[in-house]
Amino acid sequence: MEKIKLTIDGLEIEAEAGTSVLDAALANDIYIPHLCHHPDLKPVGACRLCGVDVNGRMEMSCLLPVREGLDVKTNSPEVGATRQVAIELLLADHPQGCLSCGASLQCELLHIADHIGVDGERIERLRRPSEPLPIDNSNPFFSFDPNKCVLCGICVRTCEDIVGLGVLDFVNRGSRTVIGTFGNEPFIDSICESCGECVVRCPVGSLAPKRWQRPSHEVQSTCVYCGVGCGIYLGVKGDQVVSVRADRERPSNQGSLCVKGRYGYNFINHKDRLTTPLIKKEGQFVEATWDEALDLVAEKFADYKGSEFAALASAKCTNEDNYLIQKFTRAVMQTNTVDHCARL
């Protein structure tokens, strides 16, 4: 890749051709405030916070490709003043319940306000929003609070460009613009599949998981729901799993998860969960060891051959396991009658 040299705030940095000034700055530990930018998504230049000064002209750094010899100032008086207006407008429009908002510790808005520095008195001089909008709690896994939404459009682009569903779009015009589903119906009545990709990318607490605790540490693992083998980090607190996060480095999922992998983890600590095989003895299920159980299965299978036997494989098994099942069915049980639940 061609390397480009440019200067940001007097520091000379190197970046790959084709990257944006914002990405180049961030990669070099130079922070430029930004709200609508997400590394997984194409830039849109909507929040107007990442403006930088290039020869006296303001350019949005998320949209500005690096150029050889570019001299960028991230905080000239002009871009500073424009950014100040934008952040003040956002804060004046935002609910003030940060203490009770689950997102405050990762909230980009707070982070930016902290970085820029805001004067509470100035915000007081602005007009506050009047009637709050109703919160959409219809989805079992996450809620949507339009009052906290900064309309960065990250959820819209995530659903369209990453998930490929296009559930969300902007609804209404002007200051009444909100994020909504088709016809602005509750999430549960839309074609939303509850994968939560939008939720994890929401920079504020607008799209937020309903059940969430901060784990004390994380354990790298693989999702057990299907053969894709998505990489996950299980968040652990004591002997309980309290969160799931996708592994961005795992090639099979590259940071994505489905509704089951992301939200369906409460079976792990569930009291009804089976932790050993059970064998029915005299009408009652009795706990057994794996050796006992497998011996019993082998013994019973020996009574059947060919068309007396059929196998149905599970999507929860790995590809390798499924391969073995069809091999076993054909070679050992001598029948081609083998199928898979994902076909049903």
Add this chain to the structure above:
Amino acid sequence: MVQLTDFQDLQRQAMADWESLHQDGRPIIMVGTATCGRSAGSLEVLDALRAATEKQEIDCHIFEVGCTGACYAEPLVYIIKPDQPAIVYGDVTPQLAPRLIQSYLIKDNPLPRYSIGTFGNGRIEGIPDLFSTPVFEPQARRALNRCGFIDPTSLEHYLANDGYTGVTKAFAIGPEQVIEEVKNAGLRGRGGAGFPTWRKWRFCRDAPSDQKYLICNADEGDPGAFMNRSLLEGDPHAVLEGMIIAGYALGASIGYIYCRAEYPLALERLRGAIKQAKEHGLLGDNILDSGFDFHIKIKEGAGAFVCGEETALIASIEGKRGMPTPRPPFPAVSGLWGKPTIINNVESLADVGLILQNGSDWFAEYGTEKSKGTKTIALVGKVKNTGLVEVPLGITLRELVFDIGGGAPDGKAFKAVQTGGPSGGCIPESLLDTPVDYDSLNAAGTIMGSGGVVVMDERTCMVDFARYFLDFAEKESCGKCVPCRLGTKQLLGILEDICAGNGRPGDIEMLEELGRGIKAGSLCGLGQTAPNPVLTTIRYFRDEYEAHIHEKRCPAGACKSLISYYINNDLCVGCTLCAQNCSTSAITGEFKGPHYIDQDICTQCGVCYTVCPKKANAVEIISPSLRL
């Protein structure tokens, strides 16, 4: 396929028909039935005229025409007797229509008092020559030259009046020469920004691509603007001709007309004109044997102001939500479906047709050094003669407002004029000698915009006026970017507070600071210009803002929360009219006795002020309010 020779035959036939229309000895009756005429009742007038001529067994031509611009006098009827000039009758009612027939056509009495003027050869006793009247004299009607004088549903009428000779000229000189001609004419975009048309075309022509598009921007979203609508309704072929020429110059084989669905008559006229043009080989493949293919599609917009912005308009045609996207890439390089695309305003395209028909020198006869040609203007608000006018660029605002517009009505004093609609600014009396051209208006803090001009008189409150435009911008912002979406909301909130008497010290400075931030930070032209009405009214009328905030006083007496109506009993004649008309029964008083308004009941509707007889003029507007 239609050959060039077929077209020439058609042209000859059209001219012969036009000639015989005026020479066959039958009178011609034309009725202005553009939207402005229709809303004044011109279709009923048309029916009445038809019925009257049938009844009187008068053999005549009757047809509908577009708008001549004298909207203040609609419905307009034009009667042309053989060898006589056309007489233009204004404010015609279905009752007056048969009288005109009876009196002028049968008895030869032209009823001068119902006429606003004549045009054509000859004069008629007692009626002024229309184009020498103060309203028309300073005008230069070029883009509108056929509007109101031909039947917009007739291709033949258009052909008989130079129609489509611009296309044949373009095909004769080739696309490069067409661009050169438009460059020499000095045409700048009539849709708002005034960008040189040829330069845009150059980018697009030079962009390599298998497909290019031309889009005609007929969104016309500015409140109070109707120049493009009138042109489309009155002379639709002029726009098609400009599009064919532009498409040819760009190498674009597909053109779109993006027209708001609220313009049903314009859409009907366009559809009809496209059908005729197709039938006669002026649209389609290999137009007039030139080897150039051009097809026009109509896309109806849902009436969002922001969809007039180029990138939002493109998104809308693509079936997406009409939201602007950052530039670059510019549409001329990557526009509709990612292909090089040029968007031109309706009037720009009509001008292109004129330039090719008459030559660039002819076009540049009018105008200033940097702003050539003429501009159509919708003159509205507090002026006597509201309507559609076309003036040479460089005419002063004073000529526009006072000579053409006739100044403020009802003896009120002129106060300010807003150009450029919600994106423009307000200009006070002291700057009335500013020429109407792109650069001079910019220097005065406003813009030409698409040609909407709103006049205000002494009763217009400048804070309330800014509030009106901010209310529009706040509702029409697409919601995408922070400065525009939330900034216009703040500006509006503060202005509403000031008008309601809740302004706080520091609000003016806040408005200015926010305004600057919104202009600098917004993504598209809507946000970048939305604060202009606030910033210019503060610049020129700061004292009005201060009076509202510090004294709770509205100097224009317009902001309801800050005024009281009061009856001056030295003047009251005791006619009781006010008490009879007050909807809240706030007024007490005896016949021939003094009258009083109970300020706690009064809702400041102002009916008493309106009904109080002129000779008494006893109701006064007082500010600050007596209630405070």
